[in-house]
Amino acid sequence: MKRIKTICAIFVMACLCFAMCACGNSNNPENVNSDSNTTNLVAESGTSQSDTKKDTDSSDNNKSEPVSDNKNESQPSENTEKTGTDTLVVYFSATGTTKSVAEKIAGVTGADIYEIVPMELYTEADLNWHDSDSRTTHEQDDKSIRPGIASDKLSLDGYTTIYVGYPIWWGEEPRIMDTFVENYDFSGKTMIPFCTSGGSGIGSSGDNLRENAGSGNWIEGARLNANVSELELQDWINSLK
């Protein structure tokens, strides 16, 4: 009987030892690792959020894609086909905003449309206004610069009203707009400038274009929102008459 009690005592102690060892394992490095894995997951999740931010940033960068879209969509030979309307929408757009507004105006007015495509397309680096050495900074700093136009020369015969659209760069019209207006005779035509921007108004750009064109009846233009509705456009157009 005493022997049985001893065996039972040894068995109970062995069980206790085993149980204690098992509990102690919760502090072993593997389990710490497992906790730190959890921590890592949280950290990864944070990283992943910051990756998402990076993704967002890079998709922002992809906003420059329309620059290359320009390249693909706007080869000179693909420009305007005349439909017999007396209204034309001419535009330059580096990243697609002015283009979409120009297309809406053309839709509302039934106008033909003509894109001013630069001889040398603007890259993302060219458009970097934070860089004092970027192409656009140099161009906007020097009012005499006239970037070349690759689009076919346009015949203005038959057009009496011409909308002229562009983005605001450093508060003014991109210099390529001056190249455009200096290459045509707008006599007898009503010229309507419009622009898109990050917030700046049309400023002196309409007057600059009028002066550089030296011909045409230039009326006061407007800054239009990127998401302007057709109704708003119609109201604006009616207000011009």
Ligand SMILES: Cc1cc2nc3c(=O)[nH]c(=O)nc-3n(C[C@H](O)[C@H](O)[C@H](O)COP(=O)(O)O)c2cc1C
């Ligand atoms: C070089 C550069 C200069 C700009 N300067 C101005 C500015 O002075 N004021 C403003 O509101 N937006 C400015 N913007 C923003 C553009 O006017 C705006 O994004 C415009 O809608 C772009 O039109 P797009 O997509 O047709 O090129 C500038 C953009 C660039 C690339």
